[in-house]
Amino acid sequence: MFDQVEHALLEELLIDPAADVTWFRANFERLLAINDQRTRLPESLLTLAGRAHVRDRGEPFDWRRCGANAGGSRP
Structure with a gap:
């Protein structure tokens, strides 16, 4: 999906x-x-979040467990 900058560059042409x-x-x-840049941003943010989490807990974050828990039932 195009954002405003990309749209403006295409429209200008x-x-x-x-x-x-x-x-x-x-x-x-x-x-x-x-x-x-847009492709690299989420990966960079996840890397930074993971590093902060490791500092706080002393262990790496398990994304697979997070994904498994996300599919659980809702109240």
């Missing part, structure tokens, strides 16, 4: 009559960079 191949390439390179 469509409404700018002076846009050429170089302009398209630069915008798509920016879109790829944004996508790469």
Whole structure:
């Protein structure tokens, strides 16, 4: 799903009559960079959260157990 920055970059290409191949390439390179950053962010946040959890409890967090508990019944 596109956010506002990605949408604006794509829209700019469509409404700018002076846009050429170089302009398209630069915008798509920016879109790829944004996508790469967005892909790495959740992994980085999970890594930081895991490190904080290890410091607090002295043991690593078991994500499998968390996932198993998430599927349990609700009151």
